[in-house]
Amino acid sequence: MDGTLVDTRDLGCGYDFEIINGNLKSYIEVKGLGGHTGGVMFTNKEWQLAKEKMENYYLIIVQNVKDEAKYYSKSS
Known part of the structure; x- marks a missing residue:
């Protein structure tokens, strides 16, 4: 994915x-996940935006x- 990455974690x-x-x-x-x-868990805001x-x-x-992190992605 090309583009500019913007950190929005503190914006709610x-x-x-x-x-x-x-x-x-x-x-x-x-x-x-540990x-x-x-x-x-999704907040109502996260679910609505998705x-x-x-x-x-x-x-x-x-x-x-x-321990040894692994990631998976899924688009809606």
């Missing part, structure tokens, strides 16, 4: 990062953050 906007490439914006939410399995942005919203899940 429903996603952690934004990638801006011309007129296209992608919205990135990052969730971490081990290899588990669940993630539904609104659909194919431009990406969920990145980082497994095993306490």
Whole structure:
């Protein structure tokens, strides 16, 4: 994915990062798991934004953050 990465974690906007490439914006939410399995929780704001942005919203899940982290991504 090309573009400019913007850190939005402190803005409370429903996603952690934004990638801006011309007129296209992608919205990135990052969730971490302590081990290899588990669940993630979405706030109402995160869930609403995911539904609104659909194919431009990406969920990145980082497994095993306490040891050797691995990540997986899924677009809505």
